[in-house]
Amino acid sequence: MRCSLSISSERRVLCVFPAYTPSFGTFAHAFRLMYRVRAFMPPQGLLLIAAYLPASWPVRFIDENIAPAKAADFAWADIVMVSGMHIQAPQINDIAARARAKGKVTVLGGASVSGAPELYPQYDYLHIGEIGDATDRLIACLDDSVAAPAAQRRFETNERLPLSDFPLPAYDLIRLNRYLIGSLQFSSGCPYRCEFCDIPALYGRQPRLKTPEQITAELDAMLAQSFCPPVVYFVDDNFIGNRKAAREMLPHLIAWQRKHGYPLQFACEATLNLAKQTEILALMREAQFLTVFVGIETPDAEALKAMRKEHNASLPMLEAINTLNSYGLEVTSGIILGLDTDTADSESRLKAFIDLSQIPILTINLLQALPRTPLWDRLQRDGRLITDDAGLESNVRFLRPYDEVVATWRRCIAYAYDPERLFARFTHQVDATFANRMVGPVRGKLTIANLRNALVLAFNIAFRVGILADYRRPFWRAARHALRRGQIDAVLGIGFAAYHLIEFSREALRGDQNASFYSTLKRERKLESQPLRKSA
Numbered sequence: 001m002r003c004s005l006s007i008s009s010e011r012r013v014l015c016v017f018p019a020y021t022p023s024f025g026t027f028a029h030a031f032r033l034m035y036r037v038r039a040f041m042p043p044q045g046l047l048l049i050a051a052y053l054p055a056s057w058p059v060r061f062i063d064e065n066i067a068p069a070k071a072a073d074f075a076w077a078d079i080v081m082v083s084g085m086h087i088q089a090p091q092i093n094d095i096a097a098r099a100r101a102k103g104k105v106t107v108l109g110g111a112s113v114s115g116a117p118e119l120y121p122q123y124d125y126l127h128i129g130e131i132g133d134a135t136d137r138l139i140a141c142l143d144d145s146v147a148a149p150a151a152q153r154r155f156e157t158n159e160r161l162p163l164s165d166f167p168l169p170a171y172d173l174i175r176l177n178r179y180l181i182g183s184l185q186f187s188s189g190c191p192y193r194c195e196f197c198d199i200p201a202l203y204g205r206q207p208r209l210k211t212p213e214q215i216t217a218e219l220d221a222m223l224a225q226s227f228c229p230p231v232v233y234f235v236d237d238n239f240i241g242n243r244k245a246a247r248e249m250l251p252h253l254i255a256w257q258r259k260h261g262y263p264l265q266f267a268c269e270a271t272l273n274l275a276k277q278t279e280i281l282a283l284m285r286e287a288q289f290l291t292v293f294v295g296i297e298t299p300d301a302e303a304l305k306a307m308r309k310e311h312n313a314s315l316p317m318l319e320a321i322n323t324l325n326s327y328g329l330e331v332t333s334g335i336i337l338g339l340d341t342d343t344a345d346s347e348s349r350l351k352a353f354i355d356l357s358q359i360p361i362l363t364i365n366l367l368q369a370l371p372r373t374p375l376w377d378r379l380q381r382d383g384r385l386i387t388d389d390a391g392l393e394s395n396v397r398f399l400r401p402y403d404e405v406v407a408t409w410r411r412c413i414a415y416a417y418d419p420e421r422l423f424a425r426f427t428h429q430v431d432a433t434f435a436n437r438m439v440g441p442v443r444g445k446l447t448i449a450n451l452r453n454a455l456v457l458a459f460n461i462a463f464r465v466g467i468l469a470d471y472r473r474p475f476w477r478a479a480r481h482a483l484r485r486g487q488i489d490a491v492l493g494i495g496f497a498a499y500h501l502i503e504f505s506r507e508a509l510r511g512d513q514n515a516s517f518y519s520t521l522k523r524e525r526k527l528e529s530q531p532l533r534k535s536a
Ligand code: SF4
Pocket: 190, 191, 192, 193, 194, 197, 198, 199, 200, 237, 238, 271, 295, 309
């Protein structure tokens, strides 16, 4: 539902979503292989706010991952609304500077400001927490006046809007064909309390849910566009945070797929104990889930216990990964280095895990303490938080020497993304995972747009990876293996993902990317070198 306040003024709202810095998980390098794709996935939070605003307020939506907001956009607006995560902090502040230079009132909401409002003194209004009573109070305030307040004002949500009352995100304000994948939210919150994670503090431990009807209505809205990305990502913090709800929703997803001829495939994030939920796994296979991101973090059971992530060790890790693979789910994994439990052996154990698990895509990052986490509190107590801009890759004072931790990270990504090893892991997936996927009807996927995009992708992969790349031999070896098993789509998927991962890891090894996903080290430098953004 929309905001139900009675409104007296018309306000033009410019919603601006900040750019991401490329990472292992955003596939930014591979966009150039695709037709018109410029960004990873639509920003759910800001699209939700845009949909909730009063119907009489015109809204313009700019995702700066696609193109920067122009001077004319700022000139048009009465209010500039921004949302983002900690990893986007420099870009969030950059947008505020541009908006204020045009004399516009600025509003910031989303995960980062909710966790660390003190990072954003330059915004006029801060919206802290999820959509709810604070949103209504903020809208009433902006309806009253769009003059910048004398001092920053904060609105904090006490009563959240139930997810079942969430409006359909404003997909009509964006063009889905610019995105690699679609995004969809079913639940919010996670029942666990991993030490480094801010999700329980921000979104609660009791997952809250949309109805299955909301989910299928959102899919209808996406499909109504001239082109919808063929894979949709459930952005839920943990897809099985409420197992019963996931089990009950999936049959609706399957029915929707059947009705439309299986036009889409899905991906999500979940804890590794998903492997115990065979009923859910069977339903996910039937709904055509392809990938699950699992925060494995470390293969070391003692380290998992120390970070309160024992649930990942509730059954043997490799066995759990094999189980997920047997339902056609490719596992992608987050890995953290720089843990207090790391020893001189951690590197060799991680490399062994990469070989044994055969997981192709691993986002390997250095530990970073986020505000509103037990880790933050512990490190602060122990005097191990680096709060000044020390030019380091992390805000954690590691127990092991800093240079050694960063060198370990470099050696691990060099090992993981060595082309021979990477393509060997993909080759394993052809038999262990892709062969187990349900072969559903293709009617829903047979659209002119899908065929055109597949042709463009096939041509670019053949040219850039199959001819130009120095890793073309291992690529063709993996491609031949997949083709012999009739998996043409796997060849495209392997070429696409490998291209980004290899290019990105080479940049990182040259020192052009950060070792921590959250580090601002090179991000700030990049922002300074983007005059287009500064002057637009
Ligand atoms: S399981 Fe995942 S989402 Fe839940 S608290 Fe742990 S890291 Fe956060």
